[in-house]
Amino acid sequence: MLLLSIDTSTTVCSVALHRAEAGATSATLLGAYELFTERTSSAMLTTLMGDVVRQAGFDLSDLSAIAVAKGPGSYTGLRIGVSTAKGLCFALDKPLLAVNTLRAMAEQVRRLMPLGEKAPLLCPMIDARRMEVYCALYDKAGREVKLTAAEIIDEQSFAEWLAEGPVVFFGDGAAKCRPVLGLHPNALFPDEPIRPSARTIGQLAFHQFEAGRFEDVAAFEPFYLKEFMTTQPKKVVV
Known part of the structure; x- marks a missing residue:
């Protein structure tokens, strides 16, 4: 099993690649890229995905599934991450996995508690x-x-x-x-910042993959939690 994971639910843009052999109880991290600058998701996500797969010695066609952080989080970030993941699933005919962003953040800390x-x-x-x-x-x-x-x-x-x-x-x-x-x-309150990461998305998505808990690629939408709030003024009809 070869799993590509994406997290763009906040200002962090991250991708990770995990592999697991048949019968394994966990997945091994092969590579990851994380950017912590503003507005990187739309510009860099596709590049980071291609790089992490290629640098690990694989092609996108070798993937078994694509996992994505489904939210909650930034409306724009979630839209970019989910649409990219869905597009890749359609293009490669691969299943989609989705993980709650907060659940993945908790997993980072839980392992240290x-x-x-x-x-x-x-x-x-x-x-x-x-x-x-x-x-x-x-x-x-x-x-x-x-x-x-x-x-x-x-x-x-x-x-x-x-x-x-x-x-x-x-x-x-x-x-x-x-x-x-x-x-x-x-x-x-920990002194060290805890940020969402595709590394943890991949770990949790591995167990969903083993359980066969896949998303409907066509119907899946991000977990926005709230309606998107626009600052644009309403049109006035006279």
Whole structure:
């Protein structure tokens, strides 16, 4: 199995290539490219995909499937990533896999957390606007215990969870929440930034591939979570 993964759900543009032999319980990372500059997805995504496959010694036709971060996240970024993945699936006649961006972010941190009884809950956050974030809560096993939602953060946010134990807040949305939630003794904020990555998308997509959980390529749409907000003025008919 050879799996190409794409994540353009935030300002990060990343691609990764994983391979797994028959009977394997996990996939091996063969290569990855990540760019952390603004507005790189539309210009560089196709180039990065071709490079990571070619540098690993394969052709796009060798791929078994394409995986994409489905959101939530940037409307424009998600549209670029999903349309590129779908186009590749159509062109190569390959199946499509989709992974929740927040779930993948939580997996990055989960692997570093203690597995004891007091393991903290994980709260990945993607910046939306003002004091709003896209977020969810995951336990030490990676199970979603609070559904993905758009939340406006104030002093009472996550109060019931923080009262029960520690919660780790991370992602680009966590930085603006730290002044509001950071005074609570159970609110933890890593110093190192945690960004969405196609590396983790590929790891999770491998298990979906093994389970046969594929998307309908024609019907699949990004998980925008909210309606796209335009700043263009409405037309006035006189």
